[in-house]
Amino acid sequence: MARIITVLRALSLVFLSVEASVHLTINSENGNATSGMLFGLMYEDINFSGDGGLYAELIRNRALQGPNPDLTAxxxxxxxxxxxxxxxxxxxxxxxxxxxxxxxxxxxxxxxxxxxxxxxxxxxxxxxxxxxxxxxxxxxxxxxxxxxxxxxxxxxxxxxxxxxxxxxxxxxxxxxxxxxxxxxxxxxxxxxxxxxxxxxxxxxxxxxxxPKTWSNSGTNGLRVDLAEAIDEIGGKFLRFPGGNNLEGQSPPYWWKWNETLGDLIDRPAYPGPWGYVNTLGLGLIEYMRWTDLMGLEPLLAVYAGLYLDGTFITEEDLAPYVQSALDELEFLTGSVDTHWGSYRASLGYPEPWVIRHVEIGNEDNLWGGLPSYQNYRFNMFNDAIKAKYPDMTIIASTPEITGTPAGTWLDFHLYDKPDHLTTLFGQFDNWDRQHPVLVGELAVIAPNEPNKPEVEWTPGALRLAYPSMIGAVAESIFFMGCERNADLVQGIAYAPGFQNLNSYQWVPDLISFTADPADTTLSISYYLQKLFAQNVGDNTVAVETSEDFRPLFWSATYSQKHREYYVKMANYNGTSTDISVHIPALRNGKATWTTLSAPDGHSYNSPRNVTSKWTETEIPKSGDSWTVTLDNLMIGVLKIQK
The missing domain is CATH 2.60.120.260 (Galactose-binding domain-like)
Known part of the structure; x- marks a missing residue:
């Protein structure tokens, strides 16, 4: 998560009305295979989302931790x-x-x-x-x-x-x-x-x-309502420990994984970069238990020698940090015969975890970090990890790096306005296929024009207080562009995940909450994530039509396991349109039409006031097609079972 961002200039987009109907023909031949984890989760302890949020501990300042302890609470x-x-x-x-x-x-x-x-x-x-x-x-x-x-x-x-x-x-x-x-x-x-x-x-x-924790995860477990909400998305991966909280504001503080282990009496405080102390109760093992309980693929980020104040570790001094990353991987994946694997077993986890993906750093193109990342920091970590774990997928924290080995993933982050984000539907159509992409952080954070529900974040800088309907439609369009390029784009995650409404540093967010579960708010973007994550196949399929994209957008996938087609659609500032979907390979099939909508583009969900609408309707076949209606600023998925 970047603490300071530049939102791309909104483009003035005027869309012409489309005809009353659009015809889509779904090719029966499978195209590119998807990664199997296209939609996932990114977690960063920001907005009091760990202590005071997902981490179920109810006592604040329980051990008077931090460099400046006081009697808060x-x-x-x-x-x-x-x-x-x-x-x-x-x-x-x-x-x-x-x-x-x-x-x-x-x-x-x-x-x-x-x-x-x-x-x-x-x-x-x-x-x-x-x-x-x-x-x-x-x-x-x-x-x-x-x-x-x-x-x-x-x-x-x-x-x-x-x-x-x-x-x-x-x-x-x-x-x-x-x-x-x-x-x-x-x-x-x-x-x-x-x-x-x-x-x-x-x-x-x-x-x-x-209190009682989610899924009986016990002491150091997760808060029930927040964990349930995340689990119900149906995402396939968790990127952690996420964003700036990995890096730390300035020396000597960064997220030291080994200090998050063992009994709470042995875990020192971490002065996180978002203005509050992390108790480290939510530590490395707790993250791994989270992935186990939700069936998520862990995407582990390791500290790569850059602080948010621009300080970076020199080449001569970087070796201990590289060794720390290797030790962390040994702790997670090593047998009980290894030093760190033995320590893991002593904590009650004799069976090693499986780590397939490691990200080196976070947003190393920022804070003046790109030259050192390009020149030596990435290579030192990459070479050491690959030497010991040759099958490990390595993720570079920025697409701005050049010269990485083929197969290295590049982490692409974007925070934008709705109009401009829709222009990036074809963002990955012509990217170098030697370097797969992780869209590790993405969100619409600002309105196209000054309209509710924006807030003035800093003088002259407008931000959405909560994710809006038009923002979710724009996000869905970008997601569909990623899905169409599923041979390249391996995973997508909205960020940030949580916002404690009593104290926060970033808006908008996927889920907002207070201590009272009645205030927990699932945003419109949350429902978009859930809709797309639960309706994605293992192969893309081509869609044939005489229509051009805009204002309507679409993508389609097919699940061999479930024998289902998923046709995703969105209407961005267009007229209400009937869309007929024809699949020549199917003589019949059960079709379900699920839509996400709201009263208008500026609508948003807030505590105890949900404006978005989720509908599911069975659609009978008419002739050789299934026909649905896609209203303006509506997102829909047509699921057709063989």
Whole structure:
């Protein structure tokens, strides 16, 4: 993900009305094979989409991590206690900052502290798992509770017996609330007997609260509603750890994979480049579990020696970073007889994963990184990885690089306006077939003209607040152009994937959310991804017609496995048109017409206000064809089963 982009100038496109009907004939002979993973996912921890989002942890600032620790989200409970960040009693080398709770000598009753979560904590009647470390002189009960921040209603209380004797000790418990909260404006509270610790201090750290996670992925698992939404797209790959979060803002910070492993007590903070600290709870193993559970092909990106401030690692100093990439691959794919494979097994994963694709860096054409990437950085990584893993597919992070070996994929990123994006329908028609393409990031991010729902992102720079209908139609046209070139384009992903509406750095996004699942918003572009990902064959097929592209666009594929044809269509600023589809090889077949539409081009989905419409209709055969109607700014897929 590029933090600063230049949106291409919108072209003024005027389309003539088409005739009342268009005839498409689908060739029965298969064309180019698709990659099998044409539509997929890109994930980057941006917009509080990991901590505070997809990563299910509910406690914010759980271990006071980062170079400038503070008491964000923590509040004292009781007038006789104060909270402080303490560095004198480290829990571990990775977690040196702890929460010190000072109790006055006049304290009485129950006192303690609370956490407000990531702008709230939802409470339902599923089981929660809570844990914390405590140190100090205290023997007695510690009361954990979930309660409303509005009126103090207690939804659940659990008592833990603690014997603190001056050494750090971990306590873990589970509880199930008897009732759900009406909203997410709740806190997690820890209280204890003040009289047993008058005039003293108790130390706490790594205070954690996990709800039920998606697919029973357990502690460090994924938030249910967000993971379900991603899984339901039906994508075939996951590109991670994604975008700028791989690179880091400046030395010495980059996404160090080995620091994301093992127990949470051993994972230091990562000051991510998007203005907030990553706990690294969502680490390399968690990503791999994500791909396993969703059946996604992992597209692993490795750090390639470029920081976002323009600092790059010199050729003389690059070798340790290359070795780190090799170590990461050994950790993931090595047998238990290897050093890193043995370590993986010690963490509970004796069976190696399969990694077929590795991307070297991220957007290395930016931040002044292209000369060093072209001259030595790409080659040093590529040569080392290929020497050990000759069958590995290598992806260069920019199509601007030249001279890469045949078979190297090139990662193409584009953020655009609707009108201009439609002109790129034929973008890949004449590309060099020696270098397959990954469209690793793509989205319409700005309106053609100043109209709602744009926001002024920076002075004079308009951005869409949410993906719009006209933007989704333009995206679909670009996607169809990619699909027509499926021998070249191996994968496509929308970016970014998630937006926490309480704090974000980029708009628009595929899925928006707050702590309250009722606010989770699936954008129109989300439904486009789902529509296309679930209706793609393993071979392209030619479409014959007397019509030219524009304002109507189309592509077609055939699935040998399912014996189905998929004809994708979009209408960009044209008249409502009947389209007849004829497949000479089929005498009959069951046809389903699925459309995505909205009231107008500026329509968008926002929290609790979905304007887009998804319809599915069975279409009978009329004569030798199936006929559908494609309205203006509508996307449709005609699926025909043999």
């Amino acid at each position: 923590w509040h004292s409970e009781g007038a006789s206690v104060t909270l402080n960040v303490d560095k004198s009693e480290p829990l571990s080398d990775a977690l040196p900052n702890v929460l010190r709770v000072d109790v006055s000598s006049a304290a009485s009753g129950k006192v303690g502290f609370s956490n407000e979560g990531y702008w709230g904590i939802p409470v339902n009647t599923d089981q929660y798992k809570a844990s914390f470390y405590v140190k100090g002189d205290y023997t007695g009960d510690v009361e954990l509770s979930l309660r409303s921040a509005i009126d103090g209603t207690v939804f659940s209380t659990k008592t833990v017996s603690v014997r603190a004797n001056g050494q750090w000790k971990k306590y873990t418990t589970r509880f199930t609330p008897g009732k759900a909260s009406p909203n997410a404006n709740n806190t997690f509270t820890i209280m204890f007997d003040a009289e047993k610790v008058r005039g003293k201090s108790l130390y706490f750290n790594l205070i954690s609260l996990f």
